[in-house]
Amino acid sequence: MPLPYFGLRARISLAVMLATLLATVSMAFAAYRLQADETRNRFELAARTSFESDLKQALYQIQYGPVTDPATALTAYMTREQGISWALLDFTSGGRPPDLWEGGYRVDAVVRRDDTPPVTLPEELVDYARRSYPEPVGKLDVDGYLVYFGAATDSLVLVEFYNMGGLNAELAKLRWSLAAIALVVSTAGVATALFAAKRIQRPVHAVATAARLLGEGELSTRVPVRGRDELADLAVSFNAMAGQVGHSISELQAKDRQQRRFIDDVAHDLRTPIAAMVAVVDSLDTADAEVRSRSARLLTAQTRRLARLVEDLLEMSRFDAGVADFRTEPVDLAALVTDALELSAPSADVELRVHGDVTLTGDPRRLHTVARNLLINAIGHGAEPITVTIDGSRPESVTLRVADSGPGIPDELLPLLFDRFVRGDRARQATEGSGLGLAIADQNARLHGAKIVAANDGGAVFTVTVPRGVTTTG
Structure with a gap:
C-alpha cells in the first residue's frame, strides 16, 4: 500500500513535535536519573553511617558494659534504639545457630518496627564478616528495605533494616513532576511547531501560487520579500527567475512580431518584382521590336532587383542562425x-x-x-x-x-x-x-x-x- 501523503506543514509540525518530545523525554529522564541517584546515594550514606554507629556502640557495650554475655549486651543496647528494625544472628556455642536455607542464613526473628520482610543473608558474606569484624559491612536491597549487616564479634552478626518507602515516594513524586513538566513542554512544542509550520508554509504557498500564476501567463507576478532568511532568499530567487522569464517571453514575443512583420515585408517586396516580371514576360510575345526591347530591359532590372533582395534575405537568415x-x-x-x-x-x-x-x-x-x-x-x-x-x-x-x-x-x-x-x-x-x-x-x-x-x-x-x-x- 502506498504511504500516506503528508503536506509540508504536517511534516514540519511532526518533525518539530518529535524533536521536542525526544529532547524533553531525554532531559526528563536524565534529570530523574541524576536526582534519583543523588537521593539514593544520600539515603545509603545516612543508613550506612547509622549502622556503623550502632555497630560501634554495640562493641563498646560488649567490651565495657555491666553484662558479661555479649548477646545479652547487644540485645539490650539495640532494644533502646527507636525506629530501627533489627535482627541478631547468634553463632555462639550455647545458642541456637541460624538456619541455612538456599545458600544463606534465614533472618525471621526480627525486632520489627514495621512490616519488615524476612531476608536471606548470603552465607559467604556472613562468614566473611565474622572472620574480619568489625570492618566489613554487607548491603542488600530487599522489598523496599535497605539491609546492612556486620559482625560485632566473631559469633554475633547484627542486621538492620532501613525502610526506603519515603525515598521511593519522593522519587515517585519526582517522576510525576518531571512527567508533568515534559507534558507542558511537549504541548508548548506542539504549539510552537504549528506556529512555525504556518510561518514557513505561508511564503512557500505564496511562491507556489505565484509559480502557478506565472505559468498561466501573468508575467508581472512577484512574491513579496520579508526578512533576510532562507525563505526571503527563495522569494528573491523566484522574483529574479520571474523577471528573467518575463524578459525572455517578451523578447520571444517581440521576435515573433518581428518575424511576422519580416514575412509580411518579404512577401510585399517579392510581390512587386515578380508581378512586374510576369507582366513583362507577357509583352515579350509582341511583334513590336521596341516593346520587346523595353520589356527585356525592365525584366533585366527586376531580375537584378529580385536577386539582390534574395541575397539580402539569405544574409539576414545567416545572421539569425548565427552561421555568418x-x-x-x-x-x-x-x-x-x-x-x-x-x-x-x-x-x-x-x-x-x-x-x-x-x-x-x-x-x-x-x-x-x-x-x-x-x-x-x-x-x-x-x-x-x-x-x-x-x-x-x-x-x-x-x-x-x-x-x-x-x-x-x-x-x-x-x-x-x-x-x-x-x-x-x-x-x-x-x-x-x-x-x-x-x-x-x-x-x-x-x-x-x-x-x-x-x-x-x-x-x-x-x-x-x-x-x-x-x-x-x-
Whole structure:
C-alpha cells in the first residue's frame, strides 16, 4: 500500500513535535536519573553511617558494659534504639545457630518496627564478616528495605533494616513532576511547531501560487520579500527567475512580431518584382521590336532587383542562425572604401578624407558591405555632396564617418533605423531598396565588435568605430 501523503506543514509540525518530545523525554529522564541517584546515594550514606554507629556502640557495650554475655549486651543496647528494625544472628556455642536455607542464613526473628520482610543473608558474606569484624559491612536491597549487616564479634552478626518507602515516594513524586513538566513542554512544542509550520508554509504557498500564476501567463507576478532568511532568499530567487522569464517571453514575443512583420515585408517586396516580371514576360510575345526591347530591359532590372533582395534575405537568415562566415585579415580601410565608392556611386559627388593609420584586422568582405551600404543609403536617401571621413588617429580603433547633405533622418525613425524593412515615405517613393541595407550593415559591424550610430548634423551622419584587433562578437 502506498504511504500516506503528508503536506509540508504536517511534516514540519511532526518533525518539530518529535524533536521536542525526544529532547524533553531525554532531559526528563536524565534529570530523574541524576536526582534519583543523588537521593539514593544520600539515603545509603545516612543508613550506612547509622549502622556503623550502632555497630560501634554495640562493641563498646560488649567490651565495657555491666553484662558479661555479649548477646545479652547487644540485645539490650539495640532494644533502646527507636525506629530501627533489627535482627541478631547468634553463632555462639550455647545458642541456637541460624538456619541455612538456599545458600544463606534465614533472618525471621526480627525486632520489627514495621512490616519488615524476612531476608536471606548470603552465607559467604556472613562468614566473611565474622572472620574480619568489625570492618566489613554487607548491603542488600530487599522489598523496599535497605539491609546492612556486620559482625560485632566473631559469633554475633547484627542486621538492620532501613525502610526506603519515603525515598521511593519522593522519587515517585519526582517522576510525576518531571512527567508533568515534559507534558507542558511537549504541548508548548506542539504549539510552537504549528506556529512555525504556518510561518514557513505561508511564503512557500505564496511562491507556489505565484509559480502557478506565472505559468498561466501573468508575467508581472512577484512574491513579496520579508526578512533576510532562507525563505526571503527563495522569494528573491523566484522574483529574479520571474523577471528573467518575463524578459525572455517578451523578447520571444517581440521576435515573433518581428518575424511576422519580416514575412509580411518579404512577401510585399517579392510581390512587386515578380508581378512586374510576369507582366513583362507577357509583352515579350509582341511583334513590336521596341516593346520587346523595353520589356527585356525592365525584366533585366527586376531580375537584378529580385536577386539582390534574395541575397539580402539569405544574409539576414545567416545572421539569425548565427552561421555568418567571418574571416579576418589585415585591411586598408581607405582602399576598401574607395573600391566601395567606385562600385556603388562612381559619378556621385563624394569627398574622401583620411587621417592617420587606417589599417586594421577584420573581414574585408563584410567591411566592404558596411561601407557600400552606408554610401548607397547616403546617395539614395540623402543628398550630395557626401563626405566620407576615415580617422585612424587613435591607436585602438579606426572610425568611418559618412555624412550627406540631405534633410536628415526623421526623429520617429531614429530608434528604428537599423530594423529590417524600415523605410521612410520619401525612400519608398524615390528608391527601389529593400529596407535591409542598414540592418545588414549594422549586423556586419557588430561582428567586428562595433556599432553604427546615426545622427543628424546638417544631414544624416552615420558613424562606425571598428577596433583594430577584431574578435567575433556575434
